[in-house]
Amino acid sequence: MNDASARSWKLERDAEGIAWLTLDKPGTSANVLSAGVLTELDEVLGALEQDRPRGAVLLSAKKSGFVAGADIKEFTGVRDEASGYQLIHRGQQVLNRLAAVPFPTVAAIHGFALGGGLELALACRYRVAVGDERLSLGLPEVLLGIHPGFGGTVRAVQVAGVRTAMEMMLTGKPLRAEKARAAGLIDRLVAESELRNAARELVLQPPAPHRAALTERLLSTRSSRRWQSAPRARTTLLPTPSSTCGRATVRMAAPPSRPRRVPSRTCSPPRPHAISCASSCCRMRSRAPAARAALTSGTCTSSALA
Numbered sequence: 001m002n003d004a005s006a007r008s009w010k011l012e013r014d015a016e017g018i019a020w021l022t023l024d025k026p027g028t029s030a031n032v033l034s035a036g037v038l039t040e041l042d043e044v045l046g047a048l049e050q051d052r053p054r055g056a057v058l059l060s061a062k063k064s065g066f067v068a069g070a071d072i073k074e075f076t077g078v079r080d081e082a083s084g085y086q087l088i089h090r091g092q093q094v095l096n097r098l099a100a101v102p103f104p105t106v107a108a109i110h111g112f113a114l115g116g117g118l119e120l121a122l123a124c125r126y127r128v129a130v131g132d133e134r135l136s137l138g139l140p141e142v143l144l145g146i147h148p149g150f151g152g153t154v155r156a157v158q159v160a161g162v163r164t165a166m167e168m169m170l171t172g173k174p175l176r177a178e179k180a181r182a183a184g185l186i187d188r189l190v191a192e193s194e195l196r197n198a199a200r201e202l203v204l205q206p207p208a209p210h211r212a213a214l215t216e217r218l219l220s221t222r223s224s225r226r227w228q229s230a231p232r233a234r235t236t237l238l239p240t241p242s243s244t245c246g247r248a249t250v251r252m253a254a255p256p257s258r259p260r261r262v263p264s265r266t267c268s269p270p271r272p273h274a275i276s277c278a279s280s281c282c283r284m285r286s287r288a289p290a291a292r293a294a295l296t297s298g299t300c301t302s303s304a305l306a
Contacts, residue, residue: 009040010061011047017054018203024061031062033116033150034071035087038094045097055104055203057196058124065111065134067120069141070150091116091150095123099155104206108199110192112136114174119152122159122185125209128198131177131189138174160184161212184210 008031010022021044023031031037048056060066070091078084098105098120107113107121109129118137121127129135139148139156147153148169156165160183168175180186187210190198 007040008037009044011044013053016200016204018200019048019053019056021056021058022061023058023067029062030064030068031060031066031117032068032071033091033120035074035090037071038091042094042097045094045101048103049101052103055106055206056101057106057108057199057203058120059108059195059199060110063111065117065136066107066109066113067117068112069115069117072144088149091119095119095150099123099125099151104203106199106202108195109135109137109186110195112138112174114138115141115148116150116152118185119148119150119155122152122155126187126199126202126206127185128188128190128195128202129177129180129186130192130195131181132192133176135177135180135189136174137180137185138172139168140172140174142170143172156185158212159210161215184212 006026008023008025010024012020012022014020021041023037025031025034025037074087078087104126105124106126106128107124109121109127111130111134113121113129114136115138118139121137129137139152141147141149148156153165153169156168159165160168164175164183167173175183175185177186177189181189187202187207188198
């Protein structure tokens with residue numbers, strides 16, 4: 001790490017007190033967040049905390065884009081739960097440190113910012129990007145059977161809101177320029193020639209950091225999550241007979257109707273048990289065939305109504 005040519009991060013300070021952190025991982029066409037890259041970034045952040053700049057801008061020297069994600073090759077070294085936890089926890093620690101620095105930070109993005117690359121950008125206070133057709137921001141980890149592990153599950157929700165963040169994480173589909181700006185993932189879209197100037201303006205005149213809309217923040221509250229997971233009453237969706245648009249309506253089951261009362265009658269011809277028959281079996285509301293036959297023939301007995 002002592003050889004400057006072997007380092008991935010290059011730190012420069014300008015006359016305005018802005019620190020420019022340029023990522024250029026040696027020997028690769030695209031930047032990835034390998035363990036070495038994260039370790040270097042941690043060291044650079046430590047130096048900036050000791051000698052605070054006015055702000056810091058993170059950018060890529062690769063023409064292909066910002067950062068493609070974590071180094072997938074390192075996943076093969078995960079042999080057990082402990083090694084997996086160590087890999088993820090290390091990335092979380094570094095990005096948490098970046099998010100907590102006491103000065104403005106800006107991710108200057110061109111091309112792609114995917115997976116760990118977008119998580120790195122979300123750990124910055126602001127994000128400015130080149131608004132062309134190449135811009136692609138996404139969290140495609142689900143396509144590899146994993147999820148964003150460097151804090152993106154939390155920061156994406158805080159910045160873009162529950163619905164946008166969950167769609168990105170569950171489908172792996174990226175957002176392009178205008179949709180990314182509308183979602184709040186990007187603060188400004190500019191031409192490539194204006195990328196550094198836009199980042200400088202955000203450092204020198206920092207606005208309030210973007211947050212998800214109030215409705216989105218309410219969806220992520222504990223009470224809202226409890227309400228969304230509460231058991232619902234069972235309903236049956238049936239098509240409305242008179243409907244011509246094909247919509248379905250909720251139809252509640254009608255309460256059971258009361259059995260129709262059978263008028264009392266006495267047996268004919270009269271029987272010794274006529275009084276008891278008229279007050280009991282002949283007043284039964286049963287529709288059983290045997291009962292109806294008994295009432296018709298006048299041979300009403302309790303066994304016929306059983």
